[in-house]
Amino acid sequence: MDTLVAQHLLKTVAAARLMGADCIISGIRPQIAQTIIHLGVDLSEVTTKATMADAFQLALKRTGAVITAAAPGKTR
């Protein structure tokens, strides 16, 4: 990802937050993390998670959704 793409992503996050949606960014690689810091952007209000799974779990928790396991042996 280059600076242009990083900027674009951050603007998209800013727009979503302006609309009232929370954003969770996951899977930021070290080089990208560096680019973002160099761009001087304030991400203190954005939650970041290491993996997509972590991000998804957090999103579910925030919206109050709960996943329960189906009874073993049952197929859909």
Next chain:
Amino acid sequence: MQVASSETYEIRGSDDIVVVRQAVRQRAVALGFNLVDQTKIVTAASELARNTLQHGGGGKAAIEVVKNSVTSGLKLTFTDEGPGIPDIALAMKDGYTSKTGMGLGLGGAKRLSNEFEIESQPGQGTRVAILRWKGL
């Protein structure tokens, strides 16, 4: 670049700002700009029209449909015979507020457009032109 059509609006009062941005919206829709691009040029027009009124003491807005070999676009030119801008670079900085409160107008309009030109001398008024090409 060819000019396919042109219309001019007087900017004398704050109601004219609404007239100008509605005219820009109509032209942008007619040209087939997507919604985000429409919103960008209408917002830029609103900022510049307001500058023309508040800083320039009133003036004109010209809306031109332009074409190049690839696509069409909208060119907006705002002119006034006001006091002019002594330091354009300073005026373009975000957060700068002159006595008459230009604020984000110029820098914002530039960011919202594909092309931006400004000419201004103290005592000789100001001309600001922005252009947005369809599909860019």
Next chain:
Amino acid sequence: MERIPILKMGEFLLVTIQVDMHDRLALTLQDDLTAQIVARKAHGVLIDISALEMVDSFIGRMLSNIANMAKLLDAETVVVGMQPSVAITLVELGMPMRGIRTALDIEKGMAALHAFTGNRSFSLSDGVLTETNEEDDAGSVL
């Protein structure tokens, strides 16, 4: 003179902006809202901008002013329904929109206001807003 109507919803005020506002109308709205917050002893203001196809720096400043003035008068403000193209443009314009809380729609905005004013508790799940009472919690499984 035309004015934007302000509705009372419980302890909150609701304003729906549906016209392309000229500057005078925006300033009148600011005045009217602050007067109504005091007159109706409102603790929250919900501004619905879902019909606004453009927010420039003037309107952005108006929204900030309303939020800040309301805060001084002990009322919270939430702006709801910002259109995506408006949000994208505001970010590009560089308008900071400080101190403004936003929510995706009126329902979520109301939930946010209730949370901020801390008087009642609500839960939002599956798009349904339910008020939770003290009595319900005792002995029930949620």
